[in-house]
Amino acid sequence: MRIAMRIALAASAALLALGTAQAQEKVLKIGTEGAYPPFNNLTADGKLEGFDVDIAQALCDEMKVKCEFIAQDWDGIIPALQAGKFDAIIASMSITPERMEKVDFTNKYYNTPPAIAAPKDSDIKGVTKEDLAGKTIGVQASTTHFNYSTATYTDSTVKPYPTAQEYQLDLANGRLDAVNDDIVVLSQWLDSPDGACCKLIGAIKPVVEIHGPGAGIAIRKGETALRDQFNAAIDAIRANGKYKEINDKYFKFDVYGGDS
Amino acid sequence: MSASMQTADSVERPPLPPHGWSRQRILGYGLVVLWAFMGIGLVAYLISAWNTELFQKYAPGYVSGIGITLSLVGISIVVGAILSVPIAYGRMSRNPVIAGLAYAYVYFFRGTPLLAQAFLVYYGFGSFRPELDAVGLWWFFREAFNCAIFAFSLNTAAYQAEILRGAIQSVPKGQWEGAASLGLHKLQTLRKIILPQALIVALRPYGNEVILMIKGSAIVAIITVYDLMGITRLTYSRTFDFQSYLWAAIIYLLIVETLRHAIDWIERRITRHLKR
Structure with missing residues (x-):
């Protein structure tokens, strides 16, 4: 009797779960980092905003689905996608061969070059390996910039940080001689009061094998x-024109890059 | 009386525990089998997932990570032990100012997360660079490793002070009084009578503290010290291979297991006179 009751209960619970799943079928969960302004950022009251978020919202409107945003730490974002915590990553993720072994990407939705920033009184002249020899360079861990820095600046010390905010603090207080990140992210920070310490040294010519063709939307493998x-x-x-509208809200130039 | 006539053979004994397959016994065997299967599964997974190329690429990183973890914990424990002596003294002091200060110190460092303390030291002191430069301390706080040592030492000093205090106070007061009646000086009493007894009590908690520090040190990557856990996360973020975490867990387990045996051995040594 008790067993029969349990089976009946489990069955009704399963049915209920199925029912709610069907009701929510049209909700697409989007994962983003929330610590990479101006692309994605958490506001003081915990809402996600930024270029990535606006683009994602525009794409959802276009696809006529309801979207829900989820903030997730960067170095766990791909495992979280695979674990089904969300269905797509729209978080300025560069399309790279390493990542493509684990997830599928859409076409790029923007492409901006990486760059180097340093304190205003820095003697760093350029962005080559020789210019940065002997210096300490900060980068965000698990990014293409980290991969590029460790591969290129072999005569420098490369220090990985969990988020962009932390290397910014350390560049401002002088623990770092330079940082390497996306030019848009660096420019936005340098234009803010927090970035008054530092200046842009120059852009780096992207290497397709490391940086990939740009930022794309990552989804689980096989969900064509x-x-x-x-x-x-x-x-x-x-x-x-929706893209241009969002682009102009954040930037004075076209972040899409050339047709590649 | 018949009761007093009983010989040793006919003493009433409690009944022998029932033999056979009791419920607990079946459950116990079941659980052991389950654990054994999980262990075998783990080993089988590691063998099947073995990738020489991956190993060659990332093993050196793991080795340096182990080195960072061990030196960080080793230095912090020693510095913390030295710092803990005056703090423990303060905790036992009758002077309300000294006792209050020591209490506040312990209260703060045991009441806040190690993560927050490490973050405060690293980024907090970083924002006072001009002031630190002025007093000539910036060279120390510039290095993330030094900041980690600093935060960890202060943290473990609070715990170790409490261990020390508890152990000293666990020695009966009669020991102090006896020593005093023999005309021994207070410091002599402490060194020759109290501490040898107190350290037996303190050994296990000390061992726990070292083990907790080893596991607690896994947060240190947040301030860019890439210890074993930090290296593991970096490796995982490049390979997306789950076994990078598995290896880290196994290495931590080995370190802790080695320590546990070392502490067992020390305990057996210093309690030889108590064995019956």
Whole structure:
């Protein structure tokens, strides 16, 4: 009798779960980092904002699905996608061969070059290996910039940080001689009061094998239907002016980059 | 009386524990088998996932990570032990100012997370660079490793002071009085009578503290000291291979297990006179 009761209970619970799953089927969960302004950032009251978030919202509107945003630490973001915590990563993730072994990417939705920043009184002249020899360079861990810095600046010390905010603190207080990150992220910080300590040294020519063709939307492997939907939506907002509207809200130039 | 006539053979004994397959026994065997299977599964997974190329690429990083973890914990424990003596003294002091200060110190460092303390030391002192430069201390706080040592030592000093205090106070007061009646000086009493007894009590908690520090040190990557856990996370973020965490867990387990045996051995040594 008791066993029969349990089975009945379990069955009804399963049915209930199925029912709610069907009701929420149209909700697409989007994972982003929330610590990478101006692309994605958590506001003081805990909301996500930024270029990535606006683009994601525009894509969802285009695809006519309801989207929900989830903030996730950067170095666990791909495992979280695979574990099903969300269905897509829209977090300025560069499309790289290493990542493509684990996830699928859409076409790029923007592409900006990396750059080097240093304190205002720095004697660093350029962005080559020789210019930075003997210096300590800060980067965010688990990024293409970290991979590029460790591969290129072999005569320098490369220090990985959990988020961009932390290397910014250390560049300001002089523990670091230079930092390497996306030019847009660095410029935004340098223009803010917090970045008054430092200046942009110059842009780095992207290396396709390391930096990839740009930032794309990551989804679980094999979900081609979702990828095609996203690609179509990217093309659509590029065509109907929505992309330009968001672009102009954040930047004075076109972040999409050339057609590649 | 018949009761007093009983010989040793006919003493009433409690009944022998029932033999056979009791419920607990089946459950126990079941659990052991389950654990054994999980162990075998783990080993089998590690063998099947073995990747020589990966190992060659990332093993040196792990070795340096182990070195960082061990030196960080080793130095912090020793510095903390030295610092803990005056703090323990302060905790036992009758002077309300000294006792209050020592209490506040212990209260703060045991009441806040080690993570927050490390963060405060590293980024907090970093924002006072001009002042630290002026007093000539910046060279020390510039290095993340020094900041980690600083924070960890202060933290463990608070715990060790409490261990020391508890152990000293666990020795009966009669020992002090007896020593005093023999005309021994207070310091002599402490060194020759109280501490040898107190350290037996303190050994286990000390061992726990070292083990907790080893595991607690896994947070240190947040201030850019890449210890075993930091290296593991870096490795994982490049390979997305789950075994990077598994190896870290195994290495931590080996370190802790070695320590546990070392402490067992020390305890057996110093309690030889208590064995019956």
